[in-house]
Each structure stands twice: as C-alpha cells, then as structure tokens.
Amino acid sequence: xxxxxxxxxxxxxxxxxxxxxxxxxxxxxxxxxxxxxxxxxxxxxxxxxxxxxxxxxxxxxxxxxxxxxxxxxxxxxxxxxxxxxxxxxxxxxxxxxxxxxxxxxxxxxxxxxxxxxxxx
Amino acid sequence: xxxxxxxxxxxxxxxxxxxxxxxxxxxxxxxxxxxxxxxxxxxxxxxxxxxxxxxxxxxxxxxxxxxxxxxxxxxxxxxxxxxxxxxxxxxxxxxxxxxxxxxxxxxx
Numbered sequence: 001x002x003x004x005x006x007x008x009x010x011x012x013x014x015x016x017x018x019x020x021x022x023x024x025x026x027x028x029x030x031x032x033x034x035x036x037x038x039x040x041x042x043x044x045x046x047x048x049x050x051x052x053x054x055x056x057x058x059x060x061x062x063x064x065x066x067x068x069x070x071x072x073x074x075x076x077x078x079x080x081x082x083x084x085x086x087x088x089x090x091x092x093x094x095x096x097x098x099x100x101x102x103x104x105x106x107x108x109x110x111x112x113x114x115x116x117x118x119x120x
Numbered sequence: 121x122x123x124x125x126x127x128x129x130x131x132x133x134x135x136x137x138x139x140x141x142x143x144x145x146x147x148x149x150x151x152x153x154x155x156x157x158x159x160x161x162x163x164x165x166x167x168x169x170x171x172x173x174x175x176x177x178x179x180x181x182x183x184x185x186x187x188x189x190x191x192x193x194x195x196x197x198x199x200x201x202x203x204x205x206x207x208x209x210x211x212x213x214x215x216x217x218x219x220x221x222x223x224x225x226x227x228x
Binding site for chain 1: 151209215217
C-alpha cells in the first residue's frame with residue numbers, strides 16, 4: 001500500500017526558506033505511472049496546489065508561487081522535496097504531499113501533513 | 121485564473137440525502153474530483169472523474185457534472201460523514217490544479 005510521509009522543520013523565520021521532504025514507501029517514486037505533488041492548506045482554509053514533479057524532474061508549479069518554489073526528486077532514496085523561499089506569515093499552513101496518477105488529475109493518497117509556522 | 125465556488129455549509133439530518141455543489145465556468149467540460157477531510161486529517165479522495173468511486177468508498181457517495189455545476193451526493197447520511205468536502209479540477213488552459221473553497225457538512 002502506497003504511503004507518503006512529510007518531514008521538516010515546524011517553525012521557519014520570516015524571509016528564510018521552508019524546506020520539506022516527502023518519503024514514499026510501498027511503491028517506487030520512479031514509476032512511470034505517477035506524479036508527485038505538494039499541496040498546502042492554511043489554517044481554516046481550503047487546499048492550495050503548490051506544484052507537481054515527475055521522476056524525470058519535470059515540474060509544474062502554481063503560477064502564484066512559481067518564483068519562490070523549487071521542487072526536486074531523489075530517486076535513489078524514494079523522496080521528493082519542496083523548497084519555498086522568502087517566506088512570510090501567509091505561508092503558514094499544513095503542507096501535504098500526495099501522489100497523482102499520470103493517467104489522471106486527482107491526488108491519492110495524501111500524506112498526513114505537517115504544520116509549518118512562519119514566525120520570528 | 122479558474123475559480124471553483126462551493127457553499128460554505130450544508131446541513132442534513134441523519135438518513136437523508138445531502139447535495140454539495142461546486143460551480144465553475146463551463147465546469148461540465150472538465151473532470152471534477154471530490155475529497156472528504158475530517159477534522160485534523162488529510163483529505164481523502166471520494167469521487168474522481170466526476171462520478172467514479174475509489175475502492176473502499178461506500179456506494180452512498182455519488183457524483184455528477186454538467187453545465188456549470190458539479191454535485192456530490194451523499195445518500196443515507198451518517199454521523200461519520202460530517203466533514204469538509206472539496207472539489208478539484210485540472211485547468212488545462214493555465215496548467216493549474218484548482219480546489220474549491222470547501223463545504224462543511226453538518227449532520228444534525
């Protein structure tokens with residue numbers, strides 16, 4: 001059964017870089033059938049897509065975040081990562097990673113999520 | 121950018137039918153997916169491709185999409201269905217994943 005698990009600091013200072021990793025288990029991140037995504041959810045709000053990556057490194061990002069986002073994949077360790085620079089309080093959210101089938105446009109399953117707070 | 125609009129809340133008595141709508145321009149030309157999110161948990165896919173239920177999702181969950189509105193229907197609602205529900209599409213014109221703002225389903 002495919003499982004995803006986010007990890008990283010829960011507190012980031014304003015203007016610094018948020019860095020998270022998603023570890024995939026129960027399947028290969030190099031599967032040609034899968035894309036891997038980052039989605040965030042500010043407290044009390046709906047989800048916001050951040051971006052999606054294929055094992056080859058091809059990425060698609062939310063235009064509103066694109067200038068600050070970098071998504072990378074580590075096929076050797078079955079992980080993919082998110083970096084978001086120049087963070088502000090508006091970036092405080094629960095960050096989820098999730099799988100997207102290459103044949104579809106939905107996300108399933110999702111990781112449990114990790115809360116990242118931006119504060120000094 | 122493409123916008124999906126959902127009612128903030130829907131209330132229903134146990135055993136009745138709840139309908140949660142998702143509105144967007146020409147939404148029927150896109151494929152809509154629905155997620156259930158219980159308090160403190162990650163979203164769970166309950167409908168994809170407008171009306172397909174993933175394995176393990178009860179038959180009480182169904183979906184439709186036509187015109188400018190997609191609808192998630194929950195039949196014979198149970199207390200355990202109380203959650204936030206989100207619709208989602210892929211907007212090919214902007215290569216952008218879009219989520220609705222969510223609907224809180226309350227079981228009376």
